[in-house]
Each structure stands twice: as C-alpha cells, then as structure tokens.
Amino acid sequence: MAQTADALAHLTEISSQIDAAVVLDREGTVVGATVDDERAGRMAGAALELFRRADEQREQELVQLDAALEGGSVFVVRDADRLIAATTRSEPTVGLVFYDLKSCLRSLAEEPPEKPKPKRAPAKRRTTTPRSRTTTRKKKDESG
Amino acid sequence: MKAARALAVGAAVGSAAGAILLRRRARSGDRVELYFDDGSFVTVGKGDPDAARLLSPARELLVAARG
Numbered sequence: 001m002a003q004t005a006d007a008l009a010h011l012t013e014i015s016s017q018i019d020a021a022v023v024l025d026r027e028g029t030v031v032g033a034t035v036d037d038e039r040a041g042r043m044a045g046a047a048l049e050l051f052r053r054a055d056e057q058r059e060q061e062l063v064q065l066d067a068a069l070e071g072g073s074v075f076v077v078r079d080a081d082r083l084i085a086a087t088t089r090s091e092p093t094v095g096l097v098f099y100d101l102k103s104c105l106r107s108l109a110e111e112p113p114e115k116p117k118p119k120r121a122p123a124k125r126r127t128t129t130p131r132s133r134t135t136t137r138k139k140k141d142e143s144g
Numbered sequence: 145m146k147a148a149r150a151l152a153v154g155a156a157v158g159s160a161a162g163a164i165l166l167r168r169r170a171r172s173g174d175r176v177e178l179y180f181d182d183g184s185f186v187t188v189g190k191g192d193p194d195a196a197r198l199l200s201p202a203r204e205l206l207v208a209a210r211g
Contacts, residue, residue, distance in 0.1 A: 020209035035209065042208035050201035060180035067176040067202035074205045087209040094177075 004032030007107050011086075015100040017093065019072070021086040023108065024048065031082060031108075047085030051076050064102075066094055077101040079109055174199050 004023050012018055012034055022033040024044040033040030055062040064077040073092050076085045084101050176188045176198045188194050 035211075039208055039211055043205055046201045046205035046208055050198060050205060053197050053201065054176065054178050058178075058180070060182050060184060062178055063181050064179045065176060067174070067199065067205075069174050069199070069203055069206055072206050072210075074202050074209075085205060087206050 004108060007104050008032050008034050010107075011100055011104045015097065017088045017097055018086045018100070019088055021084060021101075021104075022047065023082055023084050023104075025082055043085055043087075047074075047076050047083060050074075051078065051083060064098060066098070073097075075101055077105060079105045082108060174202075176202060 008021055008023065011021060020033075020035050020039070020043065022035070022040045022043045023031040024047065025031055028044050028048040030037070030040045030044045033043070035043065050067070051062065051065065054065050062078075064075070066073055066075045068091075070090075072090055073088045073094075074085065075088070075097055076083055077098065078084075079102075082105060084105050086097065086101055088097060173190050174195075175190070176195070177185055178188065179185045188198055190199075
C-alpha cells in the first residue's frame with residue numbers, strides 16, 4: 001500500500017495534467033489513491049463499471065480507454081492484475097497521460113507482491129583448510 | 145482566368161475552414177475512445193448506441209474525483 005502511494009505520488013509529480021488517480025484491483029478494491037477513501041471508493045466503482053461496460057461484447061481485449069467530457073477527461077488503463085483510473089482537465093495530452101499511467105502500473109507490477117522475508121546473515125567463511133575428501137568404496141556384490 | 149483562380153482559392157479556403165469547424169465540433173462533444181490489445185481503437189460518440197452506457201459511468205468518475 002505504501003509502495004502504491006509512492007507510485008501515485010510520483011505520478012502526480014511528473015504529470016501535472018492528472019488531477020486525481022486511483023489504483024484498484026480487478027474486483028474494484030482500492031489499492032491506493034490520491035484522494036480520500038470515500039472519493040477513492042466512488043472513483044473505483046465508476047471506473048470498474050466503465051471498463052466492464054466498454055469491454056462487454058468486444059472481440060478484442062480492452063486495454064485502455066479515455067473519455068472526453070465537458071469539464072474534463074477520464075482515463076482507465078489496465079494491466080494483468082490492476083487498473084488505474086485518473087481524471088484530468090479538459091483537452092489533455094492524451095498520449096502523455098496514457099504513458100504516465102502505464103508507467104505507474106508498470107512500477108507497481110515490478111514490486112514484489114509481499115514483503116520479502118528478512119535476509120539471513122551471510123554465512124561466515126571458513127578459514128580452516130578443507131577436509132580431505134573421503135571416498136567410500138562400494139562393496140562388491142558378493143553374490144556376483 | 146482570374147475568376148477561376150479566385151474560385152479555386154475560395155473553395156480551398158472554404159474547405160479548410162469547414163474541416164476546422166467540423167474538427168472542433170467533433171472534439172467538443174462527449175466521447176469515449178477504446179483501445180484494444182491488437183492496437184485497434186474505437187471512438188464512441190454521442191450518436192452511437194453505446195454512448196449513454198459508457199458516458200454515464202465516465203461522468204460519475206469525473207464527479208467522484210472532484211468530490
């Protein structure tokens with residue numbers, strides 16, 4: 001969650017066109033957002049509904065969409081596990097916004113899904129001389 | 145000769161102005177653009193049967209973001 005917040009903070013820092021953004025999973029659960037929880041939940045619900053409706057009855061798989069509306073634009077981009085939805089002012093640079101949203105999703109996909117277990121301290125090197133190799137002879141088959 | 149030239153210039157200017165107006169009108173209307181994994185895309189404008197289904201949640205999303 002903190003990593004998602006970092007990725008979203010970076011997104012709004014590099015893209016001045018983005019007013020608000022929310023990251024959600026395929027079920028619509030909010031993973032992170034640049035707005036408060038209540039707004040994020042409403043944004044996620046609307047974004048998922050929009051994406052599902054747009055993806056219905058299409059032969060190809062929908063990967064991203066944008067809607068140009070009076071007063072602003074909305075964008076939804078998906079990757080394998082997540083969706084990111086964002087809003088901008090009117091007439092944004094569409095290609096640039098898509099690029100920034102995809103970069104944000106990519107950075108999240110590169111994160112490990114769980115916190116890595118604490119690493120064990122590296123084993124100390126042995127300074128003693130290696131033991132001589134011992135070989136065990138195979139007993140000959142007495143019956144043969 | 146001069147009249148034909150003036151007519152040609154007038155037609156060119158008129159078609160350019162018309163194209164600009166049409167483009168502006170097209171851009172001003174609410175629309176949704178859908179991009180697919182094979183690189184194709186579809187624009188759904190106000191006149192399309194799908195438009196209302198898509199524009200409604202899109203507007204909800206914009207309203208939700210602005211509180």
